[in-house]
Amino acid sequence: MAKKVSLRNPSELGFHMPAEWEPHLQCWMGWPERPDNWRENAGPAQMVFANVAIAISKFEPVTICASSAQYEKVFQMMQHKLNIRVVEMSMNDSWFRDTGPTFVRRDGKSSSVFQEQEVAGIDWQFNSWGGPEDGCYDDWSLDNLVAKKILELERHTRFPHHIILEGGSIHVDGEGTCITTEECLLNPNRNPDMSKEEIEHELKIYLGVTKVIWLPRGLYGDDDTNGHVDNLCCFVKPAVVLLSWINDESDPQYERSVEAFSVLSNATDAKGRKIEIVKIHVPGPLYMTEKEAEGIIESGHAVPRPPGTRLAASYVNFYIANGGIVAPAFGDKWDQEAYDVLKRAFPNHEVVMVQGSREIVLGGGNIHCITQQQPALPVVDVKNNI
Template sequence: MRYFPAEFEPQSFVQLIFPHPQSDWAPYLEEARSCFVEIATAVARYQPCLIVCDDIDIVKSYFSSHENLLFVAYQTNDTWARDCSVLSVIDEEEDEPLLLDFTFTGWGGKFDASRDNAMSSVLASSYGAPMEKVNLILEGGGIETNANGSLLTTAECLLNPNRNPHLDKKGMENELKKHFGVEQILWLNHGYLSGDDTDSHIDTLARFIDTDTIMYVKCDDTTDEHYDALKKMEQELQELRDIDGEPFHLIALPMCNPTFYDDERLPATYANFLIINGAVLLPIYNDAHDAEAIAICKKAFHGRDIVPIDCSVLIRQHGSLHCVTMQFPEEVSIRY
């Protein structure tokens, strides 16, 4: 049997990929790098942070302190660590961690991701756990676990024909149960964010913050294009049940005001937070709802510091804080 640790459980380190001149961050590279430095520095106050980068010496120069920071050289296509990094499970029979290296295709072939897809196998020696290559297209931002048998996802992403067209819903459920050891798959059929390239990743919409609680994006503006879809998603969340037949406790996060760059609406979402040991890194956007989101998280995340980080630059590339990070459970060590 396998066990899929939840993000709110104890961690060993967080991995991120630093922006480089050959990435899509090039037009505002220094602005993007400043944001990544802030994220890595915040993580390092609580636990180690492994930074994948094209030039270690240059990237090191951006940090005033290297405490709890580790660097490994590899040039990726882009910087969305959540979706091209391995996913960690625990093999309960062997009592050891196992790293699952799924196939990453740039969210269904939208972008070149060949180097991103090869990253984990190249970095395998950096991880203190065996790695298994999995012949399934899957991104980390597309699934959420509550550490108690349930996996939450969206049909728009996992059943999209641009991912695994040979699998129907039942076939995908069987794959997820096999690889992650979960008992049930909870599907959301509604909910999206304008400007999102991922086909509605769950980590932009609804997140487990403990075994019983889901935090989700709620839109109260009836004139907003997202109102109907997010209202239907909220109704679906209310109908979900855990493996014991109990409803989940739901906590609503506000919807950001419409945010644009180059006349394109951006997927600004407070649900794209990162839970780490002792803290939650919360993306904010210089939006009127920032203070409300911070207050909600301070109340909901008992015993964890709330660390707001301005991620306005990240959403220009259609992702946010959770999308550029990947946490590893305490059972996985770093080799260096």
């Protein structure tokens, strides 16, 4: 059983959230099935989730969590795939970036309390991206247990937190800097009784950061998450940020990209460095078709997805694996340029573009949203740690 911690916060105990490019032990993913969010009983989305898992498994182990109704199907699909295991877990939907734990790590010598507990997890509260009035579905009780279940399975220390926060709303550089958006974290449908200063304080003591850069808004059309930062920009290394961009000044995304560019250009990171910005053009714009919308069964328990809805599609929504970049491809004219930008940004990684990723964005996110990295244990200098 995982240790329960309530008296001290992670940073006081030496924990911090590592950057995504630091070594992973494995990647966690959920499995989609609800027919009121995924078209055709989630069949097309399941194929893309499987392809994402297989792509990541070439670089690091993957654990796929599937409900009891889906377990045997997923097990049969993956039983001959090396580096992939399937476990049964109940959930409301499959967005493990937001419902899974935010893993933190301690570097250095273990204390007597935390021997062999150098990786732990933060269990934020989850309210389906907005609660009863603005949430994406009306029952998130199972999702709110996902982080706890993962930490129990891994026997990792759990830091419970009262704040409502999703993993897709934060990005860190592993050196003390966090980027987030005001549109999401200051939205009254999350933590209406907390000020910006109070929320920033919690980020600092739970993520182990000393600097929070607040961008005003996220990607245009990302209404499901209220503007998660992982659809707009991300760190590719310390002091370098990849930013979703569009050249069309008449497009509503242009103003948001310029706005973010201005904030980042005038900001410094936790170590006082100016931030270099690399632009990556957004796809499309893409819209949900009549056929795609017809495949979704309206239940009254989830947000409707009508035809003509602009999709919150972004190439920034990728996963950094051990030596690999697993990124979305949309069959769009910008796919090749996105590959080229990612290859230049990550010269020591293999870039894999997963075709058909449109199926994930139809449900409200993309590859980064459906994955959650678990960091590897820190390398201990045994000679000097006796």
